[in-house]
Amino acid sequence: MQINLTKLPLQKNTDLRSWALVALAAGIWVVLYNIIKPFADWLAYGLLALPHGSHLGESLAFFFYDVPKLLLLLSGMIFVISLFQTFIDTQKVRRLVEKRGEGIGNVMAAVFGAITPFCSCSSVPLFIGFVQAGIPLGVTLSFLITSPLMNEVAFVLLIGLFGWKIAGLYLLSGVTIGVLSGLILGRMKLERHVEGFVYDVKPRANIDLNLEEKLTWAERISRSWGSTKEIVSKVFLYVIIGIAIGAFIHGYVPQDALTGIMGESAWWSVPASVLIGIPLYSNAAGVIPIVSALLDKGASLGTVLAFMMSVVGLSLPEVIILRRVLKPQLIAVFVGVIAAAIILTGYLFNLVM
Amino acid sequence: MLIIKILGSGCANCKRLEQIARKVVDEMSIEAEVTKVTEYPDIMAYGITSTPGLVINEKVMSFGRIPTPAEVTTWVADALQTV
Numbered sequence: 001m002q003i004n005l006t007k008l009p010l011q012k013n014t015d016l017r018s019w020a021l022v023a024l025a026a027g028i029w030v031v032l033y034n035i036i037k038p039f040a041d042w043l044a045y046g047l048l049a050l051p052h053g054s055h056l057g058e059s060l061a062f063f064f065y066d067v068p069k070l071l072l073l074l075s076g077m078i079f080v081i082s083l084f085q086t087f088i089d090t091q092k093v094r095r096l097v098e099k100r101g102e103g104i105g106n107v108m109a110a111v112f113g114a115i116t117p118f119c120s121c122s123s124v125p126l127f128i129g130f131v132q133a134g135i136p137l138g139v140t141l142s143f144l145i146t147s148p149l150m151n152e153v154a155f156v157l158l159i160g161l162f163g164w165k166i167a168g169l170y171l172l173s174g175v176t177i178g179v180l181s182g183l184i185l186g187r188m189k190l191e192r193h194v195e196g197f198v199y200d201v202k203p204r205a206n207i208d209l210n211l212e213e214k215l216t217w218a219e220r221i222s223r224s225w226g227s228t229k230e231i232v233s234k235v236f237l238y239v240i241i242g243i244a245i246g247a248f249i250h251g252y253v254p255q256d257a258l259t260g261i262m263g264e265s266a267w268w269s270v271p272a273s274v275l276i277g278i279p280l281y282s283n284a285a286g287v288i289p290i291v292s293a294l295l296d297k298g299a300s301l302g303t304v305l306a307f308m309m310s311v312v313g314l315s316l317p318e319v320i321i322l323r324r325v326l327k328p329q330l331i332a333v334f335v336g337v338i339a340a341a342i343i344l345t346g347y348l349f350n351l352v353m
Numbered sequence: 354m355l356i357i358k359i360l361g362s363g364c365a366n367c368k369r370l371e372q373i374a375r376k377v378v379d380e381m382s383i384e385a386e387v388t389k390v391t392e393y394p395d396i397m398a399y400g401i402t403s404t405p406g407l408v409i410n411e412k413v414m415s416f417g418r419i420p421t422p423a424e425v426t427t428w429v430a431d432a433l434q435t436v
Contacts, residue, residue: 025422090402116403125401125403201394201397226419227419335364
């Protein structure tokens with residue numbers, strides 16, 4: 001058989017070389033990050049000669065600044081997060097959670113769900129693994145809930161658009177929702193609503209897992225870079241479209257226009273935004289920039305966060321995938337409890353902020 | 354002939370991995386069959402904890418991430434040598 005050997009990667013990067021590349025990239029990143037603001041202003045007000053304070057000028061300056069800023073933040077932070085994730089060994093985590101019962105187990109499962117990169121489709125095997133290991137269903141569900149709810153792209157966009165504090169609140173409330181929902185669902189004796197095969201699946205005796213050798217730093221770095229490219233290329237178009245709409249709102253929608261319908265006084269806005277948010281999914285990356293612009297125009301933080309969480313955490317494609325391991329009753333309860341938890345979080349934020 | 358299996362329920366990452374596998378097979382111009390394993394009982398039989406998974410001749414090469422085309426190329430070349 002003829003093999004084309006020229007395509008083989010013969011040269012392997014050393015750790016030192018990889019770190020040098022990372023340092024170089026970080027340097028360029030910092031320089032770029034610091035020049036985009038003056039550059040955006042120059043582009044909008046200088047080159048295009050739009051007057052300060054004009055609708056178009058404000059919108060364009062916002063757009064020219066936010067697009068490179070968010071794309072830089074995304075690539076930089078996703079890289080760091082991915083690097084961190086190369087240290088997470090799912091087998092070890094399973095053993096760790098296995099030893100704990102309810103309570104601590106729920107917290108560990110929820111935190112684990114928050115820091116793993118998995119979308120719900122890739123976490124189903126882990127769910128099955130948890131169930132097989134005899135981990136209580138409620139603990140397993142804590143993982144299954146936070147895993148899609150906490151998403152690294154959403155987290156980074158929140159840092160870029162809302163700041164660290166709100167990104168932190170999002171993380172904290174997501175984990176809390178996972179823990180509480182898992183505890184509640186665990187009490188409801190739902191085991192028989194898990195599809196039967198989940199309990200029966202056995203790994204073949206002779207499987208050969210070629211994993212996970214000790215990774216060198218060079219391998220970790222190149223893997224993280226690979227997944228960064230993968231993730232950023234998948235979301236960047238949504239981000240740009242989202243920012244474009246956000247920029248339009250920023251420049252053209254009058255201040256406080258939304259106070260009446262999305263402000264704290266409109267009690268129904270939290271459940272309404274959750275109901276609207278659940279069917280929206282693929283545009284999670286695009287929704288956050290829009291939502292951040294709404295916040296400037298009088299929408300309240302709790303409403304906005306509730307909307308965002310329901311967009312990111314609950315979605316039709318996810319439910320379809322979960323349906324393969326959970327029976328309809330359990331899915332209904334699952335969606336109901338998470339939606340209720342998100343609504344409560346929304347009210348809580350509206351109350352305290 | 355190589356049998357390459359993509360383990361995954363059909364989410365975006367699994368499709369991406371399938372694309373990479375097919376591209377590698379094309380570029381190396383070898384005889385290989387790329388198939389998808391989408392049923393969870395079959396996926397779980399390989400003992401993986403997250404998808405997508407890549408199996409070459411019944412050996413799990415990676416799971417829970419999308420390997421680079423270069424990695425897949427190396428694995429395929431290795432597998433060819435052991436056949």
